[in-house]
Amino acid sequence: KSSIKFDLSSRKKPRLSTTSGPSGFFSNDSLQQQRKQLPIYAGKDAVVDLVRENDVTVLIGETGSGKTTQVPQYLLEAELAGSGMIAITQPRKVAATSLASRVAFEQSTSVGSLVGYSVRFDEASSSSTRIKYVTDGMLVRELLGDPLLSRYNIIIIDEAHERTLRTDLLIANLKTILQARNGSASVNRTGDKGKGKHKMPGNYNPLKVVIMSATLEAEKFSKFFGGVKVAYIKGRQHPVIIYQTTSSQPDYVDAALRTFFQIHTDQPPGDVLIFLPGQEDIESLEKSIKMYANQVPKDSLSILICPMYAALPPSMQTRIFLAAPVGTRKCILATNIAETSITIPGVKYVIDTGKCKEKRYIAKQNGTGFDTLLTRDITQSSAVQRAGRAGREGKGFCFRLYTEDTFNALPLTAEPEICRCTLASSLLQLRCLSQNLEEVDFMDKPDEESIYFAIKTLVLLGALDTHKTLTPLGRKMAAFPLEPPLARALLAASDLGCTAEVLTIVSVLSTSAKLFVDSHDVRDAAVEARRKFRHLSGDHLTVLNVVRAYEDVSRSEGKAGRKDWCRKMFLNERCLAEAMSIRTQLRDVCERHQVDWKVGLREHEGSDGDQGLILRAIAQGLVQNAAFLQPDGSYKQAMGHTMIKIHPSSSLVDKKVPAIVYDELVYTTHVYARGVSAVPKNFITETQILRQRTG
Ligand code: ADP
Ligand code: MG
Numbered sequence: 001k002s003s004i005k006f007d008l009s010s011r012k013k014p015r016l017s018t019t020s021g022p023s024g025f026f027s028n029d030s031l032q033q034q035r036k037q038l039p040i041y042a043g044k045d046a047v048v049d050l051v052r053e054n055d056v057t058v059l060i061g062e063t064g065s066g067k068t069t070q071v072p073q074y075l076l077e078a079e080l081a082g083s084g085m086i087a088i089t090q091p092r093k094v095a096a097t098s099l100a101s102r103v104a105f106e107q108s109t110s111v112g113s114l115v116g117y118s119v120r121f122d123e124a125s126s127s128s129t130r131i132k133y134v135t136d137g138m139l140v141r142e143l144l145g146d147p148l149l150s151r152y153n154i155i156i157i158d159e160a161h162e163r164t165l166r167t168d169l170l171i172a173n174l175k176t177i178l179q180a181r182n183g184s185a186s187v188n189r190t191g192d193k194g195k196g197k198h199k200m201p202g203n204y205n206p207l208k209v210v211i212m213s214a215t216l217e218a219e220k221f222s223k224f225f226g227g228v229k230v231a232y233i234k235g236r237q238h239p240v241i242i243y244q245t246t247s248s249q250p251d252y253v254d255a256a257l258r259t260f261f262q263i264h265t266d267q268p269p270g271d272v273l274i275f276l277p278g279q280e281d282i283e284s285l286e287k288s289i290k291m292y293a294n295q296v297p298k299d300s301l302s303i304l305i306c307p308m309y310a311a312l313p314p315s316m317q318t319r320i321f322l323a324a325p326v327g328t329r330k331c332i333l334a335t336n337i338a339e340t341s342i343t344i345p346g347v348k349y350v351i352d353t354g355k356c357k358e359k360r361y362i363a364k365q366n367g368t369g370f371d372t373l374l375t376r377d378i379t380q381s382s383a384v385q386r387a388g389r390a391g392r393e394g395k396g397f398c399f400r401l402y403t404e405d406t407f408n409a410l411p412l413t414a415e416p417e418i419c420r421c422t423l424a425s426s427l428l429q430l431r432c433l434s435q436n437l438e439e440v441d442f443m444d445k446p447d448e449e450s451i452y453f454a455i456k457t458l459v460l461l462g463a464l465d466t467h468k469t470l471t472p473l474g475r476k477m478a479a480f481p482l483e484p485p486l487a488r489a490l491l492a493a494s495d496l497g498c499t500a501e502v503l504t505i506v507s508v509l510s511t512s513a514k515l516f517v518d519s520h521d522v523r524d525a526a527v528e529a530r531r532k533f534r535h536l537s538g539d540h541l542t543v544l545n546v547v548r549a550y551e552d553v554s555r556s557e558g559k560a561g562r563k564d565w566c567r568k569m570f571l572n573e574r575c576l577a578e579a580m581s582i583r584t585q586l587r588d589v590c591e592r593h594q595v596d597w598k599v600g601l602r603e604h605e606g607s608d609g610d611q612g613l614i615l616r617a618i619a620q621g622l623v624q625n626a627a628f629l630q631p632d633g634s635y636k637q638a639m640g641h642t643m644i645k646i647h648p649s650s651s652l653v654d655k656k657v658p659a660i661v662y663d664e665l666v667y668t669t670h671v672y673a674r675g676v677s678a679v680p681k682n683f684i685t686e687t688q689i690l691r692q693r694t695g
Pocket of ligand 1: 065066067101344
C-alpha cells in the first residue's frame, strides 16, 4: 500500500506545555502510590477547602489529571457529603460504568457497594453506595421523582465542556435547587426572594455543586452561577509533534490504515490511538488491520487491536487499560469517547481522522425535527485534545489525516447540543416538573423553531393538549426511559391489547447493537437466512418474529444452542440478550404504572391474533415519521417535504405500499428511511386529525 505524505505542522502548540515527571502507570508502585502521582494530588487540600467553603466550584484540569476518579474520593474522605451521596455525571454510559469500576477498585471494593453507577437500563448500587457515577440523562430522570435531588449532598457535573442537552438541563435545574436547599443567600443574591419562600418543608441538607471540565471555557460556568471560584489543576503534558497531510484524504479509514502501518513499521514501540467517528468505521478498520497484519516483517511487534465505542460490552472495555504484553503494540480504535472522558495509558502515537459523529436534527428539510447522527468534521478544540492524548507519558506524535488549511478552517468549539437537537423529550420532562422550555434559565437558550417543533411533536403524540398543558398520558409517557415516540407506541399498545408484542419490539429498538449481522462477505447468506423471519408488513413485525424464534430456541436448546443458532441466522446475540434485559426493566416500569405488560394478542386469540393492532400502536408512536407513496413511485413525508427512499437493509426495500412509518432517517447519498413498516394510510391521517381537534 502506498504511503501518505505528512508535513510537520508549522503551527506552534502553545497549549501543550512541558513538565517532566514519572507517570507511575507502568511502574510496580501500589495503587495508592499511583493515585498520589496524579497531578491533582498536589491540589487535593485546595480542592477540598474550596468545596467546603463554597456552594458551587468550577474545576478545570487537563485530561488524565485525575479529576473524575479522585475528586469524589477526596470529598468523601473529607466527609463533605455528610450522610448523603455524591453523584458524578458523565455524558456517556461507557464512561460512567468503566469509571465506577476503576474507582471501586481503588477503594478495594467491588462495584455496586461503596462505589456504584446508574445508567439507562443498567444499575449497580446498594444502600451502602456513597459515590455514584451516573449518566447526565439518568440524573435528569431522577429529578422527576425527586425534584430537589435530595439523596445527594454533592453533585459533580463532569465533562461540562461537552455541553450535552442533559448536562445543560441539569445545570439549569441545579441553580434553582441550590436556592431551594441552601437558601438564596448562597447563589445570586437577588433580594429576599429565597428565604422562606423557597425553603421546602422537611429541612433539606445543603447541596454542594462542582462543575468539572477539561477545557478552558470556565468563565461561562462561573458567571452562570453568579461568579463562583474557578480552580485550575496543572496538568502533566509532554510535547507532542504534530504532522498534517499534504493533501486531503477523502477516504479517512483507508488513510488511517496506511498511516497505522507506516508507524508500525518505522517507529519505535508505543501504543497507537486512532480516532474514528463511529462503530462501523471502527469495525471496518479493525478488519483491514487484521488482514494486513500478517504481511509485516516477521521481526516486528505483533498488533493487539482494542476497539472502544459506546456499544462495546463491558467485558471488552477493561482490556484497553491493560498494558500491552511485551512484544506487542496496542492499537486502540476509539470514537471521541477517548478524547477527554477516559484516559488510556501507553499511547505514544495518535492518528486523528478529523471526523466525529454528531447528533443533529434536520428541521428545515423535513419539517418535523428528528435527530440523526451525522459524520462531520471535528472542532479545533477537539483536534487539540486528540493530539494531547499522545503526550501523557512522554514525548508523543500526532498524525492528522487532514491538511493544515483544513485545520485552520475548523470551528473553534462545538455548538451546545441544546441548539442543535430535538427537544421533545426534555420538554416533556420539564413539563412534568411544571417548567417551561421558554422560561428555564439555560446557559444557552434553544431557538424558537426547535421549541416549536418539540411542542408540535408532543401535541401529535398526545402528551400535551393544544393549550400546551401536560396530559395524564404525557405524564405516563415520561415515566418510561424511552424517547416519547416509543413510549407513546407502548401506551397505545396497552389500549389496543398488544402490550406484550410492542414491548418486545420497543426493547429491540432501544438496544445499542444492531440486530442483523451485515457485512459484505456474508451478505447473500445473511439475506437467505433472514428470509425466514420476514414479515410482509415490514421491519417491526420482522423483529417480533426474530425474538419469538429466539425465545423458542432458548427454551428448547439452551444457551449454547442459542448461540449457535444466532450465528447461523446472522443475528447479533448481544443485541437480543440486551433486548431481553431491557424488556425486563421496562416490565418493571409497566408494573409501577399499572400497565399490564402480559396482555398480548396470542393469549386472548389463541392464534397470532390481529397483527394490524401492533402496527396501529407503532404508527401512533411514529406518526411523525410517516411517508406516503407518490404517483412516481417515491415516498414523500406526511409532515414535511422531504422525498425519501426505503433503506436497502429494510425488508420492504423496493416495495410500493401506500403508506409507511419508519424508525429513523439516514442521510447518505439519499435520504433513507430505516426500520420501515407498511401501514394503512388512515392510521396516519386519523391520528393527525384527532390531535388537531382534541389535542
Ligand atoms: P481526568 O478526569 O482528569 O481526565 P481521570 O480521573 O479520568 O482523569 O484519570 C486519572 C487516571 O486514572 C488516568 O491516568 C487514567 O489512565 C486512570 N484510569 C481511569 N480509569 C481507569 C481504568 N478503568 N483502569 C485503569 N486506569 C484508569
Ligand atoms: Mg474525566
